[in-house]
């Protein structure tokens with residue numbers, strides 16, 4: 111063998127998929143990417159003004175995308191957790207953070223607790239049509255006076271014969287204007303501490319449910335965000351989701367899946383804006399050369415790529431543990447914290463590399479920053495993630 115044949119050279123173009131993914135996952139990835147690029151991305155700008163239409167749900171359902179990791183017995187595809195992760199990543203190609211969020215609230219935030227804790231009747235009534243895209247779901251935790259402090263919520267459900275009467279309000283509720291049902295967190299026994307919470311499935315057309323106003327936001331304009339009021343809303347006790355008094359624990363469980371899928375979306379969003387900016391740095395010239403050839407700019411890309419890769423590895427490894435039946439709350443919190451920070455830092459740096467163009471709406475980079483900024487707040491703020499991680503060490 112000639113000496114030159116033993117020389118190992120770096121192959122930066124080599125693409126070996128991560129070990130958690132199979133050929134089937136990669137085919138699914140291709141098909142989601144192709145579908146959302148063709149069907150949704152052309153409307154992304156329009157939906158920033160109008161919000162996305164409800165018909166995206168049946169369209170996604172027809173492809174099987176609303177139930178990828180949900181049981182076949184309820185109309186899902188019966189896939190593993192990684193199929194949901196692939197969906198969380200590939201939705202980014204719709205170019206609409208608001209759409210991605212609205213769909214994720216439906217599939218990964220409101221649906222899992224119904225599947226995990228619901229009765230057979232509740233699953234038939236809400237999950238089956240939700241997977242078909244015929245019913246839209248939302249999740250109500252946050253209130254005007256309590257967000258991070260979930261235990262501080264005031265919405266009350268009081269037993270009245272075989273019914274419950276609900277009073278209170280919820281705010282910042284994604285899909286709140288379009289949803290058919292809300293997974294609602296209430297207090298049933300204010301004296302019982304963490305054992306005094308109960309979840310309910312409240313139809314949004316029940317008398318006393320008031321969709322007060324559409325809230326104006328910094329980003330995620332394609333999603334609808336509602337302030338909701340509940341005034342003497344009467345529901346039968348069959349509307350209780352899970353165990354009476356165990357709602358706090360049920361919702362803390364739900365938040366873990368929500369955070370991990372959100373983290374996957376952050377990584378994918380960061381990767382997409384990175385690639386767009388890489389192209390820009392190769393096309394744009396200043397002082398007689400491509401701006402990407404300035405060492406300062408090259409190092410910005412190196413920093414961004416390293417951050418994105420570290421976040422991706424955290425998400426994949428944590429997803430692998432989750433898929434294997436673990437409940438890795440510390441690592442999910444770390445992945446959510448890190449991926450959200452990375453996404454915002456990368457989007458910010460991409461604006462900088464675009465110069466004035468980065469500040470212009472037509473380039474779409476500023477929108478990525480505005481949309482991504484939510485991830486450091488929603489589903490648990492950076493500070494709350496840090497606290498969960500810190501407390502996990504017994505502090």
Ligand SMILES: Cc1cc2nc3c(=O)[nH]c(=O)nc-3n(C[C@H](O)[C@H](O)[C@H](O)COP(=O)(O)OP(=O)(O)OC[C@H]3O[C@@H](n4cnc5c(N)ncnc54)[C@H](O)[C@@H]3O)c2cc1C
Nearest residue numbers: 249250251252256257258282283284487488489490491493
């Ligand atoms: C666009 C959007 C969509 C949303 N969608 C939904 C939805 O569909 N359903 C839903 O229920 N909620 C939703 N939320 C609410 C979101 O989850 C909350 O905004 C978030 O949990 C923070 O709560 P808060 O806004 O009340 O902030 P607060 O809890 O008031 O926090 C204010 C500040 O204090 C800090 N802080 C609070 N407690 C501590 C602490 N113990 N230690 C250190 N710092 C602390 C926070 O980190 C933050 O910096 C959405 C929010 C937005 C903006």
